Amino acid sequence: MNDKEGVRLQKVLAEAGIGSRRHCEELIGEGRVTVNGNTIFRFGERVDPQTAVIHVDGQRVETRSEMRYYAINKPLGVVSTMSDERGRKSLADFVDVPERLFHVGRLDTDTEGLILLTNDGELAHRLTHPSYGVFKTYLAEVHGPIPRDLSRRLRMGVELEDGPAKADDFKIFDQVGRRVLVEITLHEGRKHIVRRLLKEVGFPVQQLARIQFGPIKLASLKPGGMRALNVKEIGALYKAVGL
Numbered sequence: 001m002n003d004k005e006g007v008r009l010q011k012v013l014a015e016a017g018i019g020s021r022r023h024c025e026e027l028i029g030e031g032r033v034t035v036n037g038n039t040i041f042r043f044g045e046r047v048d049p050q051t052a053v054i055h056v057d058g059q060r061v062e063t064r065s066e067m068r069y070y071a072i073n074k075p076l077g078v079v080s081t082m083s084d085e086r087g088r089k090s091l092a093d094f095v096d097v098p099e100r101l102f103h104v105g106r107l108d109t110d111t112e113g114l115i116l117l118t119n120d121g122e123l124a125h126r127l128t129h130p131s132y133g134v135f136k137t138y139l140a141e142v143h144g145p146i147p148r149d150l151s152r153r154l155r156m157g158v159e160l161e162d163g164p165a166k167a168d169d170f171k172i173f174d175q176v177g178r179r180v181l182v183e184i185t186l187h188e189g190r191k192h193i194v195r196r197l198l199k200e201v202g203f204p205v206q207q208l209a210r211i212q213f214g215p216i217k218l219a220s221l222k223p224g225g226m227r228a229l230n231v232k233e234i235g236a237l238y239k240a241v242g243l
Contacts, residue, residue: 006046009035012054016061017231032057059235060243062120068099069234070117071216075223080106080115091115094224104128104213105136105189113138113210114218116237117226126241127214128189134240135168135187137212138194142203144180146172150201154184158200162190165197183211214240 013024013033025043027033033040034055035047047054049063062069072094074080080103084090091103095117102124104116118124126132150170157166169185182203184194195205211218215236221227229237 006048008043009033009040009045009047009054010043012047012049012052012063013056013061015049016054016063018056018061027056056235058239059232060238061231062234062238066099066119068097068101068117068119069229069237070095070097070101070226071218071221071229072115072117072226073218073221073223074107074112074115076112077109079109091117094226096226107210108192108195108208111208111210112223113208114213114216114221115210116213116216116229123237123241123243126243127237130188132241133187134214135185135212136189136210136214137169137183137185139173139209139211140182140184140194140198140205141207142180142182142198142205144175144178146175146180146182146203150203153201154197158197160196160200165190165193167197185212 010021010024010028014021018024028040028043031039031041035045035052049065052063054061054063072091074091078089078091081090082092082101082103095101099119101117101119102121104118104124105128107113107115116127127134154167154170157164165188167184167186171183172180173183174181186193194208198205216229216233
């Protein structure tokens with residue numbers, strides 16, 4: 001590509017949501033921007049936003065205009081697919097965008113919470129592939145009291161019928177009488193893994209919600225609600241899977 005082709009780098013960064021063109025020029029001048037692995041210092045650099053791999057401060061910036069990234073709070077009773085042959089409510093009932101999206105992973109019908117939606121097939125694949133070890137955090141309601149050694153037991157791992165499983169983190173989130181909300185984090189995605197893991201140690205789950213997927217948090221998103229991820233969140237997802 002010669003100098004007359006492509007789009008000026010500062011314009012590409014600004015349109016991707018990094019900041020004003022002046023701010024993007026400052027980032028370039030400070031050597032904080034790389035294109036295809038090379039640090040760029042000149043403001044006149046032109047790039048193809050459809051093919052260039054651009055990082056700012058080591059975090060990738062998505063510059064392909066057709067790419068879409070969303071978080072949705074799947075309600076109870078909804079299947080984690082974009083359509084359902086049996087006529088049950090699916091994610092598509094809550095999605096109002098023209099693009100065809102992939103759901104990143106699944107949640108059981110009786111589990112609510114965070115699901116990511118995107119048309120970025122490579123990112124979706126990496127986020128769900130076990131080798132990348134992307135963690136997920138859940139809030140589970142169980143009946144207490146919770147013994148002091150439960151966190152240690154879950155971190156060490158327990159044997160399930162399809163092999164050992166363990167939590168990366170476990171703590172009590174809230175407690176009212178015997179009703180206890182626990183927060184559990186793990187990086188694997190076997191079917192019903194949270195429910196099976198807690199049941200095995202004597203605490204069957206009464207209610208379950210996923211509140212975080214990698215660096216993306218559910219926060220205040222209401223059941224059935226959907227929002228677009230911002231540029232920092234998209235970059236954090238890329239970083240989590242080495243892109």
